Amino acid sequence: MGDLTTDALDAVVTERARCLRSLVETPRTKRDLVDLLGCSKSTVTRALRDLGDAGLVERRDGQWTATRFGRCVAGTRRAYLDRLSTLSDAESLLDDVPADCPLDCRVIDEADVFLADSSVPDAVVREFLDRVEPSTDLRIATPTLLTGFARECYERLTATDDYALELVAPGSTLDRVAGVYPEVDELFTGDDAIEVYRGEVPFSFGVWLGDDHVGVLVFADRGISGIVVNDSESATEWAERQYDRARSTATPLTPPPIE
Structure with a gap:
């Protein structure tokens, strides 16, 4: 040099x-x-x-x-160019997230980014389902629930005997699901391996943690704008913090029995 x-x-x-x-x-x-x-x-x-x-x-x-x-x-x-390419792919997703939301560049950097396609709107949700299906220990905190895919998500997650799910969502969201989709509510509340918590989710996106990766669901006005999947240590640390923020103030949907 x-x-x-x-x-x-x-x-x-x-x-x-x-x-x-x-x-x-x-x-x-x-x-x-x-x-x-x-x-x-x-x-x-x-x-x-x-x-x-x-x-x-x-x-x-x-x-x-x-x-x-x-x-x-x-x-x-x-x-460096590969990282720029990833950020470029994620530009429209980042635009859908309010400026005050804690979506960190660490979860975008070197991630796999999947954008919703109006011609095949379900494709990005399928990508999410494919990613979470192998997980035996899944944690999700989200302000919005994909009720149309809840049954398939449940069936994929419970395809083996070794599975566990923690779900944190706002009480108002859970109440609407119970009122409009009682069969979905019964699936998730009637399984001892699934713990549902109601509480404020302090961000506008959904975050999940699987066995070997973390992901973000970015919501648009109608449906999903896209998802981000990352397996880096820094992205995992970020996702852990976001999930813990939501989980720390949430309460079980079904209180444990009094012994």
Whole structure:
């Protein structure tokens, strides 16, 4: 890198990204690069000079190749672009969350993002169901319940004998479900492996914690805007805190028996 500042290095890597990437893949001659990149010999010469001055490539045995430093820089840039891509995918979801809601970038960073499609509105819910189905210990805090998929969610979750669910939702939401969908209410309140809590959910999104991942349900005016799924340690810590906030002030829907 020599005397290059970080900003100067970034400028070189950005401008000469295709050339650097091709030399990370395999050593090449200058003629190879001209043919591969579809540019003039003088352009390739300038690119190699810039990359060489930055310590990113070197000439060896008649070919140009990325240095160890160059490979590390190229990998870092690729990871950075992947993270930007994830954030770009999540832009519309972030717009649906009020500014004062505690949706942290840590749960978005390096996550899988699934957006609702108006032509197939159920697809994103199916993605949610597919994610939670394998979980043997599932915790959910949500201000809104997907009553239309409650039975399928229950059937998937209880497909094996080893399962447990904690659900935290506002009392008003649970009361509406009990009044309009009594069969759904009976499913979840009649199972000893399921604990339902009523209490304020202090955010407008839903958060769930599965065995090996966490997720966020983002709600729009009508239905779901999309979901975010992440298995990173920082995302899990964030989800734990959000769930604990809702759970700490909630009360069991069915009080335990007095012994």
